[in-house]
Amino acid sequence: xxxxxxxxxxxxxxxxxxxxxxxxxxxxxxxxxxxxxxxxxxxxxxxxxxxxxxxxxxxxxxxxxxxxxxxxxxxxxxxxxxxxxxxxxxxxxxxxxxxxxxxxxxxxxxxxxxxxxxxxxxxxxxxxxxxxxxxxxxxxxxxxxxxxxxxxxxxxxxxxxxxxxxxxxxxxxxxxxxxxxxxxxxxxxxxxxxxxxxxxxxxxxxxxxxxxxxxxxxxxxxxxxxxxxxxxxxxxxxxxxxxxxxxxxxxxxxxxxxxxxxxxxxxxxxxxxxxxxxxxxxxxxxxxxxxxxxxxxxxxxxxxxxxxxxxxxx
Amino acid sequence: xxxxxxxxxxxxxxxxxxxxxxxxxxxxxxxxxxxxxxxxxxxxxxxxxxxx
Numbered sequence: 001x002x003x004x005x006x007x008x009x010x011x012x013x014x015x016x017x018x019x020x021x022x023x024x025x026x027x028x029x030x031x032x033x034x035x036x037x038x039x040x041x042x043x044x045x046x047x048x049x050x051x052x053x054x055x056x057x058x059x060x061x062x063x064x065x066x067x068x069x070x071x072x073x074x075x076x077x078x079x080x081x082x083x084x085x086x087x088x089x090x091x092x093x094x095x096x097x098x099x100x101x102x103x104x105x106x107x108x109x110x111x112x113x114x115x116x117x118x119x120x121x122x123x124x125x126x127x128x129x130x131x132x133x134x135x136x137x138x139x140x141x142x143x144x145x146x147x148x149x150x151x152x153x154x155x156x157x158x159x160x161x162x163x164x165x166x167x168x169x170x171x172x173x174x175x176x177x178x179x180x181x182x183x184x185x186x187x188x189x190x191x192x193x194x195x196x197x198x199x200x201x202x203x204x205x206x207x208x209x210x211x212x213x214x215x216x217x218x219x220x221x222x223x224x225x226x227x228x229x230x231x232x233x234x235x236x237x238x239x240x241x242x243x244x245x246x247x248x249x250x251x252x253x254x255x256x257x258x259x260x261x262x263x264x265x266x267x268x269x270x271x272x273x274x275x276x277x278x279x280x281x282x283x284x285x286x287x288x289x290x291x292x293x294x295x296x297x298x299x300x301x302x303x304x305x306x307x308x309x310x311x312x313x314x
Numbered sequence: 315x316x317x318x319x320x321x322x323x324x325x326x327x328x329x330x331x332x333x334x335x336x337x338x339x340x341x342x343x344x345x346x347x348x349x350x351x352x353x354x355x356x357x358x359x360x361x362x363x364x365x366x
Binding site: 070 | 320323324325328330331332334336338339
């Protein structure tokens with residue numbers, strides 16, 4: 001009774017409580033770790049709910065319009081990060097999301113790819129490969145960091161230690177960002193990073209936070225607090241453009257995005273409450289495990305799909 | 315759906331989630347305000363004015 005159709009011509013009916021439950025899970029992850037909720041959303045929509053790739057990505061972008069407003073307002077209230085970094089990356093990012101969403105539309109229009117004699121939609125195959133790569137790398141990186149944090153638990157506080165992207169990349173013009181204690185940062189570099197992030201958002205419907213955080217933390221050397229407060233305006237602008245573009249192509253289900261958004265709004269508060277009870281090191285470890293489990297889930301579902309005809313033939 | 319309808323739907327796909335997000339922000343700020351007022355009053359439920 002609670003099943004509903006995503007919209008005209010948008011595939012099969014899905015269960016509303018199950019979607020809200022997915023939103024709850026995504027919100028808990030986002031509330032606990034600050035990033036990563038969106039990175040779980042697209043793979044779960046693809047593999048659990050069997051939603052077509054373009055609609056999963058488009059609706060994910062629409063959902064992120066709501067969640068990124070909350071993040072932006074929260075961190076601006078706390079005065080963390082420097083929105084000027086967002087503005088410098090925004091030109092590249094908006095171009096990137098356009099390129100990414102066009103690429104996804106192109107993939108969605110291509111015929112299925114044959115893997116071991118089994119047809120698989122090309123868009124889903126490409127997205128799976130990208131998610132395995134991104135989430136796998138993030139999981140390994142997080143595990144390494146959690147291990148280092150267990151060995152050396154001293155926090156560096158709010159201090160910025162300029163990273164290799166500030167000290168090594170010397171492409172003019174430069175900009176000073178005193179709010180986050182960064183000086184002579186290359187503007188073309190910021191625009192190029194924005195382009196890559198935007199393209200990731202356009203293709204995968206996520207990745208802004210997941211890819212931007214390591215760049216800010218290790219590439220630019222920002223403190224964890226300032227890194228968390230940077231990029232929210234960028235993500236808001238990028239996902240808004242991406243959602244509009246995908247909606248114009250007919251790839252956004254507003255019902256789907258709102259069901260997930262309502263669930264994730266509740267989940268984010270639960271996640272934030274859990275965070276208060278756990279140490280930073282334990283949180284990193286849990287996050288690494290969650291990401292690794294998602295990679296295992298994607299791989300197993302992909303393998304099951306590929307191997308299914310071979311089993312039936314035997 | 316005609317072109318204007320598509321554009322209205324596309325803008326709604328952004329504005330409706332954004333409005334929901336702003337509502338969440340307002341609600342969270344409202345609850346935070348209630349929480350801090352409650353803390354100021356020492357969680358007794360009696361306002362400062364009431365004690366004087």
